[in-house]
Amino acid sequence: MSSLVTDTRVVFSRELRPVLRSPFSIVFSMVQPLFFLALFAPLLPDDTSLQWFVPGIIVMSCLFGTSMTGSNLLYEIQTGSHERMLVTPLRRPALLIGRALKEIVPMLVQAVLIVLACLPFGFRLHPLGAVLGLLILAGFCVGLGALSYTLALASKNQEWLFWTVQQTLLFPLLLLAGVLLPIDDGPAWLRFLSKINPMTYVVNAERALFDGDVWSRAAGYGLIAALAVALLGLLTGVRAMRRSD
Amino acid sequence: MMIATRELTKRFKSVTAVDGITLDVADGELVALLGPNGAGKSTTLRMLTTLIPPTAGSAEVAGLDVVTRQRDVRRRIGYIGQGNGAGHSQRGRDELISQGRAYGLGVRQARTRAAELIDSLGLGEVADRTVSTLSGGQRRRLDIAMGLIHSPELLFLDEPSTGLDPQNRANLQEHIVALRREHGTTIVLTTHYLEEADSMAERVIVIDHGRIIADDSPQRLKAKHVGDRVILGFGSEAEAARVTEGTREGNRVVITTEDGPRLAPSLLDLRPLTVEVIRPTLDDVFLTLTGRSLRDQTPEA
Numbered sequence: 441m442s443s444l445v446t447d448t449r450v451v452f453s454r455e456l457r458p459v460l461r462s463p464f465s466i467v468f469s470m471v472q473p474l475f476f477l478a479l480f481a482p483l484l485p486d487d488t489s490l491q492w493f494v495p496g497i498i499v500m501s502c503l504f505g506t507s508m509t510g511s512n513l514l515y516e517i518q519t520g521s522h523e524r525m526l527v528t529p530l531r532r533p534a535l536l537i538g539r540a541l542k543e544i545v546p547m548l549v550q551a552v553l554i555v556l557a558c559l560p561f562g563f564r565l566h567p568l569g570a571v572l573g574l575l576i577l578a579g580f581c582v583g584l585g586a587l588s589y590t591l592a593l594a595s596k597n598q599e600w601l602f603w604t605v606q607q608t609l610l611f612p613l614l615l616l617a618g619v620l621l622p623i624d625d626g627p628a629w630l631r632f633l634s635k636i637n638p639m640t641y642v643v644n645a646e647r648a649l650f651d652g653d654v655w656s657r658a659a660g661y662g663l664i665a666a667l668a669v670a671l672l673g674l675l676t677g678v679r680a681m682r683r684s685d
Numbered sequence: 686m687m688i689a690t691r692e693l694t695k696r697f698k699s700v701t702a703v704d705g706i707t708l709d710v711a712d713g714e715l716v717a718l719l720g721p722n723g724a725g726k727s728t729t730l731r732m733l734t735t736l737i738p739p740t741a742g743s744a745e746v747a748g749l750d751v752v753t754r755q756r757d758v759r760r761r762i763g764y765i766g767q768g769n770g771a772g773h774s775q776r777g778r779d780e781l782i783s784q785g786r787a788y789g790l791g792v793r794q795a796r797t798r799a800a801e802l803i804d805s806l807g808l809g810e811v812a813d814r815t816v817s818t819l820s821g822g823q824r825r826r827l828d829i830a831m832g833l834i835h836s837p838e839l840l841f842l843d844e845p846s847t848g849l850d851p852q853n854r855a856n857l858q859e860h861i862v863a864l865r866r867e868h869g870t871t872i873v874l875t876t877h878y879l880e881e882a883d884s885m886a887e888r889v890i891v892i893d894h895g896r897i898i899a900d901d902s903p904q905r906l907k908a909k910h911v912g913d914r915v916i917l918g919f920g921s922e923a924e925a926a927r928v929t930e931g932t933r934e935g936n937r938v939v940i941t942t943e944d945g946p947r948l949a950p951s952l953l954d955l956r957p958l959t960v961e962v963i964r965p966t967l968d969d970v971f972l973t974l975t976g977r978s979l980r981d982q983t984p985e986a
Contacts, residue, residue: 447787454783458774512774520768521780524831527734527764528787529756685737 447531451538456545466546469508470553473501477554480620490563494554495573495646496619499639501550502577503614506543506584507606510592513539517596526684536589536681537674543585544578551577566652572659573649579666580642586673593680617643641665687712687839687871688733692742695728695895702728704895705742710873712838715865717886718875719967721979725895726875727767730843733873734764747839760788763837767844770828773817777808777827780816781834788835795834802830806860822853829860840864842874846881854878858885879967879979891971898974903967910973911965913945917952918959928955 459465477497484493516522525535551574555565588606595602616623616630617639623631634640645662653659688710695703703725710716718726731737733746735755744751747761771780778799785795803812806826811819819827825845832840842861846854862885864870876882882889883903891899891906899906917938919925925933931940938957942948945962952960971979 450783450786454772454775454779457776457779457783458772461776461779516772518768519773520766521770521772523736523766523768524764524770524784524828525787526736527759527762527766528784529759529789530787531756685731 444531444534444537447534448538448541450530451525451534452541455539455542459542459546463549466549467553469505469546470501470550472504473497473550473554474557476500476620477557490558490561491651492647494558494563495650496617496643498551498554498573498650499577499580499617499643499646500614500619501554502547502581503584503610503639505546505550506581507588507610509539509543509585510588510590510595510602510606513589514592514595514599514602517592518599522684532682532684533678536586536677539589540582540586540674540677543581547577547581548574564651566650569649569652569654572654573646576642576645576649576659576662576666579663579670580639583666583669583671583673586670586677590673590677590680593677593684596684613637613639616640619643638665638669642669686710686745686748687714688744688746688873690733690742690744693729693732693739693744694741695725695732695737696740701895703732703739706892706895706897707742708890708897708900710871713865713869713871714888715862715872715886716874716888716890717882718873718890718892719877719879719882719971719979720875720892721877721977724892726892727843728895729892730841730873730875734762734841735759760835761838763832763835763840765828765832765840765842765845767847769816769824770831771816771824773815775816776813777816777819777830778803778812780827781812781830784831784834790835798834799830802833806830822849822856825849825853825857826860829857833864836868837870839871839873842872844875844877846876846878854881861885877979879971883967889967891967891974893971893975899970906967906970907965908943911969912941912943913948913965914963915940915942915945915949915952916959916961916963917955917957918961919957 481490481493513522555563555570559565591602591605616634616637618634623634641661642665644658648656648658686709688708690706690708693703693706694701706729718729720726732739733744733751735751735758738752746758749757749761751758771777781799781802782795785798786792790798803809806829808823808826808830811823816824816827846857849857858881861872865872887902889901889903889906890897899910901909917928919936922936925936925938928938931938940948945964949960949962968979971977
C-alpha cells in the first residue's frame with residue numbers, strides 16, 4: 441500500500457529528474473540575481489557591506505526561481521501530463537507537496553553558488569548560521585512554490601493570468617522586503633507595507649543568521665514568517681489540487 | 686460488468702453535456718463512442734475515469750463506484766487522454782518508470798515493465814531522448830505505454846488518433862486491437878473518425894447531444910438504420926421503367942435492402958447492363974439518425 445509519503449516521493453523525484461539531467465538549468469535561472477549582485481553591489485554606500493547585501497540576494501534568487509515554478513505545471517496542464525497524473529492513484533496532496541518540496545533543491549544550489557562567488561570579495565561565512573538560514577529559506581520557498589502552483593491551477597487555460605499576477609507581485613515583494621535598499625529611513629506608509637510583507641522577516645533573518653547571529657530575535661521572526669508562508673501555500677495548494685480536473 | 690452507468694448526467698452551468706446515459710460494458714469488449722465534437726463523449730469518459738464527478742446518476746467501473754471509490758477505480762484503469770501524458774522536459778523512460786511508481790510498482794519492477802513496453806511499442810531508439818524532441822506518432826506510442834504500465838484490465842482512450850497521419854493511425858489501431866487479442870483488455874475509446882469506429886470496434890455507441898442514440902455492432906447499425914442499396918443500370922428509361930421494385934432515377938433503378946450482395950444475383954433476371962451494390966457507412970447511419978453528417982464537422986485542431 442502506498443502512503444502519502446511514498447506518493448510524495450514519486451512526485452518529488454519526477455520533478456527533480458529533469459533538473460538532475462540538465463543541472464545547468466539551475467544556473468540559467470539565477471542569471472538575474474547574479475546581475476543584481478554584480479551590477480548593484482558596487483553602487484552600495486561604503487557603510488553597507490556584502491554581509492548585508494548577499495543574504496538578500498539569496499532570498500531574491502529563491503523568489504525569482506520559485507515564483508515561476510507554477511508555469512511548469514501550467515504547461516503540463518496544457519499538454520495533458522497533469523491530467524494523466526490525476527488519473528493515477530497518486531494522492532492529490534502528494535501531487536502538490538512533491539512539487540513544492542522539489543523547490544528546495546535549486547534554491548540550495550543557488551545559495552551555495554552565490555556564497556561561493558562572494559567569498560573572494562570579503563563575504564564571511566558563519567557555517568551554523570548559514571545552515572539555519574537555509575533551513576528557514578527552505579520553508580519559505582516550499583510555501584512560495586506551493587503558492588505559485590496554486591496560481592497555476594487557478595489560471596488553467598489562461599496563461600496570461602499566471603504571468604500577470606506573478607510579475608505584478610514580484611517587484612513589490614522584493615523592494616518592500618528591503619532587499620536592495622534599507623526600508624528603515626523610508627516614509628511611514630512604506631515601512632508599514634514592509635512590515636506586512638512576510639518576506640521582510642525572512643530577509644532580516646537571513647542577514648542575522650549569515651552574520652552568525654544565531655540566537656537573534658530576527659531569526660525567530662524569520663522562522664515564524666517562513667513557516668506561515670509554507671503553511672498558507674500548502675493549504676491553499678492542496679485545496680486547489682483537490683479541485684483540479 | 687466492467688462498466689455500468691445509470692442515468693449518468695453532467696451539467697456545466699446551463700449546458701447539459703451528458704444527459705442521462707445508461708450503459709453496460711462487459712469484460713473484454715472493445716467499444717467505440719462515436720459522435721461529433723461536443724456530443725458528450727469525452728465528458729462521459731472523464732466521469733468514468735474519476736476526473737470529474739457526475740451531476741446526477743451513477744457509474745460503476747470494475748464494480749467500484751466512481752465517486753466513493755475513486756482511488757480504487759484509478760488503480761484498476763488505464764487512461765490515455767487527448768493530450769500527451771509525458772512531460773515535455775522529461776525523458777520517455779523516466780516518465781514510464783515514474784508512472785509505474787505512481788501505480789505502486791517497486792523501482793526494479795517499474796524499470797523492467799518500462800523496458801518491456803519500450804520494446805513492444807518500438808520506442809527503443811527514442812525512449813532516452815527528451816519527450817519534446819519526439820514526433821507526434823512516437824509521443825502517442827509513449828502515451829499508450831504509460832497507460833499500460835500497470836497492465837490495467839480496462840483501458841480508456843480519448844480520441845487516440847486525432848492529429849496522427851494515416852500511417853501512424855493504422856499503427857496505433859493495430860496496437861489497440863493486439864492488446865485486446867493478447868490480454869483480453871476491455872477497451873473503451875472515443876472517436877469522431879468513422880473508419881476507426883467501423884474497423885476496430887465490435888460495438889459502436891453513437892452519442893449526440895449527450896444521449897445515446899444507437900448502440901450495436903457496426904454491421905447491424907448499418908443494416909438496421911440504412912441498409913444496402915443495389916443500383917441497376919439500363920440502356921433506356923423505358924427498360925428501367927419495367928422494373929416494379931425500388932425507385933427509378935432516369936436509366937437507373939435503386940433498390941434498398943438489408944443484404945445487397947445476397948439480393949443482387951436474383952436481380953440479374955431483369956437483364957440490367959450494370960449492377961452496383963452500395964454498402965452504407967457509419968456516417969449514413971448518423972445521417973439517418975440525426976439528419977446531419979458527421980463529416981460536416983471540422984475536426985478539432
